[in-house]
Amino acid sequence: MKKYILEVDGIQKKIAERVILSDIYLKCETSEIVGLLGRNGSGKSTLLKIIVGLVQAPNKCIRIDGISKNKAIYLFNEISYLHQDQFIPNYLSVEKAISLSIDAKEIESFCEDVFITSVLKKKVKDLSGGELRYLEIKIVLYNSSKFVLLDEPYNGLSPIMIDVVNELIKANSKKKGIIITDHNYQNVIKISTRLVLVKNGKVHNIDKKEDLVECGYLSAIALF
Template sequence: MNKLHVDSVTKSFGQRKILQDVYLSCETGRISALFGPSGSGKSTLMEIIFGTAKGDTQFIKFNDSILKNQSDRKNKLAYLPQRSSFLPKECKIQKLIPLFCTKENTEVLYSLKMIQPFLDKTVRNLSGGEKRIVETLIITHCDSAFILLDEPFSGVSPKSVDELKTIIKAQSKNKGIIISDHNYSIILDIADDIYLLSETYLRRIKDVKELQQFNYLPKS
């Protein structure tokens, strides 16, 4: 079992403090949900964990190894960013998959009904929701031990959301997954651990009632 330990993360933009003494942990076989209002710093936190952004302070450890730079994270962490796409626009999906996945995982992806309609298409010819599906499937089937998913269901049709959710849950048997999405009901359905980022602090949350107490969800 692999463990990801994130501690003492702080981040400010000018005089505005975004993250303060953030602690988070995840391990193989578990899905950690990351909730928070828009602009609370969820994407910034994921970028710091992945290594594409730097915190004012940070301590990130994979098992017994401290992750100090991007090269330390290779084959340990993979990240699906919220906005920018990591896929080349002119390349067919069928040729892209082996660039990110092992031979075994490539065959698994090729066999998924969900991705088969897109295999002969280029990224440029996909709709926003289709591209999100392909990106999420590739990231969740890559060889990294931990997967960071920022808004994986954005623009995805309700029918495809259910199918994608099932695949993410299945992949978590062998990976640790940290996931953030505004569609909180979907994430709550598959999450093992819940975190709420609010007013610069990250809190471990027990259940929906606590999300209501901290005013993230409306009180019923």
């Protein structure tokens, strides 16, 4: 299977003169799950939004396989993005949301899932927070894009749903590159093949979990 490479370079962002991100370089390849860690306000979500073009940043450079893709329109079919906020309209039925989002050839396999079959006949507005989040995650992962950015995917999910989502992420990483960030850092650490810490506007590559203690992100107790 052909490998693809996403590179994000030169990203800088200020908000009210406060430097959020400074000269960020981030790389993700097909079959990688890159865990993006950092304290609240460190700029993780801002970085993902900049990558997909929802937030502007001067001099950013987004490359896929070495080809510049700086304009959001060029990334539409290349990168899927799971926003923290709901993106499926409440007025749709679950079946309609699936039919509008998933290739017709994939719908049957998409629905072979106890969590999906249990809500198929519902309206989106009638879903619980966990049911809606699960549906959104699966739709994003089933997209034909080469890369997936997941912002707070575990929010509202039950422990059983989290386990299933982790399996979905692992399965999709065989053909996609995935970048994930979540306050549930334990699951991010558990599922990631590589970890990156955003601190003081910079990106720090994490070679081992003990590095998170040295960087002041975790206490030694939190490693066990």
